[in-house]
Amino acid sequence: MVVRVAVADGGKEKEEERRRAAGDPPPNRYADNLPDFAQLASLYPSFEPYVFYSRDGCPRIDWTDFNSTRELTRVLLLHDLGVNWWIPDGQLCPTVPNKLNYIHWIEDLLALDIVPAIRVEGDITTGFDIGTGANCIYPLLGSSVLGWKFVGSDITDIAIEWANKNVESNPHLSNLIEIRWAGVGHGVGISENNPILSSEGSVQLSNPGTENVGFLASSVLETQLNAKKYYDGPPVLIGSVKDGEKFDFCMCNPPFFETMEEAGLNPKTSCGGTPAEMVCSGGEHAFIKHIIEDSATLKDIFRWYSSMVGRKLNLNILVSELWKVGATVVKTTEFVQGRMKLLLLMSIYALLPYSLSATSRGTLGERKIARKINLNFRVLVNQPSSNTQA
Numbered sequence: 001m002v003v004r005v006a007v008a009d010g011g012k013e014k015e016e017e018r019r020r021a022a023g024d025p026p027p028n029r030y031a032d033n034l035p036d037f038a039q040l041a042s043l044y045p046s047f048e049p050y051v052f053y054s055r056d057g058c059p060r061i062d063w064t065d066f067n068s069t070r071e072l073t074r075v076l077l078l079h080d081l082g083v084n085w086w087i088p089d090g091q092l093c094p095t096v097p098n099k100l101n102y103i104h105w106i107e108d109l110l111a112l113d114i115v116p117a118i119r120v121e122g123d124i125t126t127g128f129d130i131g132t133g134a135n136c137i138y139p140l141l142g143s144s145v146l147g148w149k150f151v152g153s154d155i156t157d158i159a160i161e162w163a164n165k166n167v168e169s170n171p172h173l174s175n176l177i178e179i180r181w182a183g184v185g186h187g188v189g190i191s192e193n194n195p196i197l198s199s200e201g202s203v204q205l206s207n208p209g210t211e212n213v214g215f216l217a218s219s220v221l222e223t224q225l226n227a228k229k230y231y232d233g234p235p236v237l238i239g240s241v242k243d244g245e246k247f248d249f250c251m252c253n254p255p256f257f258e259t260m261e262e263a264g265l266n267p268k269t270s271c272g273g274t275p276a277e278m279v280c281s282g283g284e285h286a287f288i289k290h291i292i293e294d295s296a297t298l299k300d301i302f303r304w305y306s307s308m309v310g311r312k313l314n315l316n317i318l319v320s321e322l323w324k325v326g327a328t329v330v331k332t333t334e335f336v337q338g339r340m341k342l343l344l345l346m347s348i349y350a351l352l353p354y355s356l357s358a359t360s361r362g363t364l365g366e367r368k369i370a371r372k373i374n375l376n377f378r379v380l381v382n383q384p385s386s387n388t389q390a
């Protein structure tokens, strides 16, 4: 018996080594165990009406019915993680297995010491979720699965109200999660050279709504007009981070689209999504570019900056923009969960205090990363204007 356990553990270790070496994403509890709808239906009477059986006898749900996908998310969070959760009709409904992928990927990156830890050892890992939404899914997953602390920011009444409700209905997590209006921080990264653009396009040097400095120097106006071609929404990171705060990472599922028409509807699923959640001026490219620009100011206030990216073309453009602002490590990955064939592109980067540059796909062992750093450093020196992604 003991020997069998030892063998099994050894196998797990080898598999873990292989996974890391191959750059595969970390395991997710749902990777080999898709949710058992029949079991959930027998345990949760509220879920039972949504489950039906296909001719092959498999229990299924109607993915085009919002009530059905929302109830699945509710019972999964409750059954597997002991998390109480709800969202109002039409708000973006998260698919738990996909969301866990992002959390586990960050977990893997934090385990690497390619970017030095910024906080004292023993501190609780702390993340910043940009646009946490009414569903507050990343803070709920990160705190319940890994015990991480989170600040979740957002800009809409409904997101702030429901994210708070979701935190309060889980008293065991409530000391780990703070929900915060974006742009009401205490001025980290804000200076006369680096003002905040408000949603109305005026410049603010502190809390929006309390101290509007009004009219602008023409150079600032010019920047602002250029910015309008891109993202002209409320502040993202600068203005949302408070004095003295440090984070291990930020993460973001951005508003991906410029219009709701562009967002379209996936006829095979109904996961809700209001215009405020799905759309921003300039779409995902502009939103993430704004995060990149903020990060160039905030630098090591975050150990890693990360975001989801919907379109591969945007990912390539954004990576080249990362080099321009001095990113020193850029990592990307793609996730496919179960049979859903949903492709998630992820990008994560850090701005180290020295000027090496590296890029890699997935997770690499330390030695390989060191080799890649040298390789890309040479490439960058020889061809400073080229866009180098290994």
Ligand SMILES: C[S@@+](CC[C@H](N)C(=O)[O-])C[C@H]1O[C@@H](n2cnc3c(N)ncnc32)[C@H](O)[C@@H]1O
Pocket (backbone or CB within 6 Å): 092, 093, 094, 130, 131, 132, 133, 134, 135, 136, 137, 138, 153, 154, 155, 156, 159, 182, 233, 234, 235, 236, 253, 254, 255, 256, 276, 277, 278, 280
């Ligand atoms: C695609 S939703 C993501 C919701 C949730 N994190 C998820 O993954 O399901 C994008 C969210 O970003 C919020 N948002 C838009 N602009 C923002 C800003 N400047 N700062 C913070 N949140 C913002 C929206 O209100 C919305 O809740």
